[in-house]
Amino acid sequence: MIKVTSSARTDPGKKRKNNEDAFLLDDQHGLYAAADGIGGHEGGEIASRITVDTLAEVMPGLLRGDDVTPPFSLSLDVDPRISALRYAITLSNQKILQTAAQNPDLAGMGTTISALILWRETASIAHVGDSRAYLLREGELRQLTSDHSFVAEQIRAGKLTPEQAR
Incomplete structure (x- = not known):
């Protein structure tokens, strides 16, 4: 049995005034994520929040096996938890693009993401960017x-x- 101790804290650092980080700690489902909005673009903090909120919203259902139709076929040779992470990250990207399309001031917004799912004694990681x-x-x-x-x-x-x- 894996013993997990989770905590998170964000800091905008010395170069930026606003904090573009967001995180997810879901011990019940073994789901953890850190997202860092892309600096230099408007809306980085919005993009990172959309991403972790999307993971928090859809992953528990996917992990329970609720009927969810992903925007791509789930590969049978890939662990379903990895497919679920891929789906959730893809969905968050679609939401970010949709939000930016509805608000031209947010054009170009984006985020990095590192997400981890623990299942029994296995950890699966999905990530995009430099987090x-x-x-x-x-x-x-x-x-x-x-x-x-x-x-x-x-x-x-x-x-x-x-x-x-x-």
Whole structure:
């Protein structure tokens, strides 16, 4: 049995006045997420809130097996919990695009997301962007995800060193 202790806190940092972070802690369903609105665009805090609210709204039903029709076919060779996360993140993206289309001031808004679902002794992660997932075990911190960013792609391709990217 996995023992989980969850907590979350956000901080806008030193460069920004507003906090564009949102998080979800759902111990009952083993669902956790952190979203960071994309800086430099209007509505980052709205996009991150839409994303975690969508996960909180649809994931419990998907995990219970309620009848939900996703916008794509669920793959039979993929764990249903991963398919559910994919569906919820895709749905949140659709809601973000719809919200931006209805309000031109929010054009270009977006967010990163790292979501984790625990089931028995398995953890599944879905993420988009550069919000990272880490594992803390026995005092050791290990990064589990790779950033989805131009700079990270340049490092992976060998065009930049990590030192040059800083």
